[in-house]
Amino acid sequence: MFDLSDHKIPDRKFFARKTITVASALLGSFVVHDSPEGRAGGIIVESEAYVEYDDPGCHAWRGETKRNRAMFGPPGHAYVYFTYGNHWMFNIVTEKEGTGCAVLIRALEPVEGLELMRKRRPKAKTDEDLTNGPGKLASALGIGKELYRADLLSSPLKIYIPEKRFISKYIKKYGGIVRTTRIGLGENAGAILPYRFYLANHPCVSVRAKGRSVCGN
């Protein structure tokens, strides 16, 4: 398994930057959830940016509501919400407090707690199936409403940033970063904005119909 002592927990400023910057900077870093059942975690291989000010697809576009309140809070916190009847989504709040922006984590490479994740997702046939979608990874990591607004710097749910060398090697290994349009948004909901990032050849990326790898990088 990976030794997390080589990786550091970012400070608040890491998340306070532009959402697009944070979304791409998160590729190759770790998400770890220490639950009572044990530790589960993986490497981020796909992310999407959602920003309040120029993005009709963002939950915060129409202003603050009870549901999206966490997005307007301080950066580095979790914005977790429920959708489509069954699924939790895990987002990381970005930019300065009062701005409704976040990064949606769409896919991970499972690394820590494989057994626990398999137990949580008995229907997954392969290990890639454990975390190759936003609803799937939340389920595999045991992320639910109790982590709404959790501080990623001090709660059981944390982000670890590996050394720069590790990240560039990892990104290179999987063919570089692709920037393209997001998934699951309607035509009028900012579907054309190139706010999605993923590792070109990574097996865990949830490339769907709309997400053809167009703009290589």
Next chain:
DNA sequence: GAGACGATTTTCT
């Protein structure tokens, strides 16, 4: 293997 669709709940109009 790809495309269609139903499940199910929270939130807003």
Next chain:
DNA sequence: GAAAATCGTCTCG
């Protein structure tokens, strides 16, 4: 009452 930042299953090739 409808839509939603999805998933799993069913159908047809």
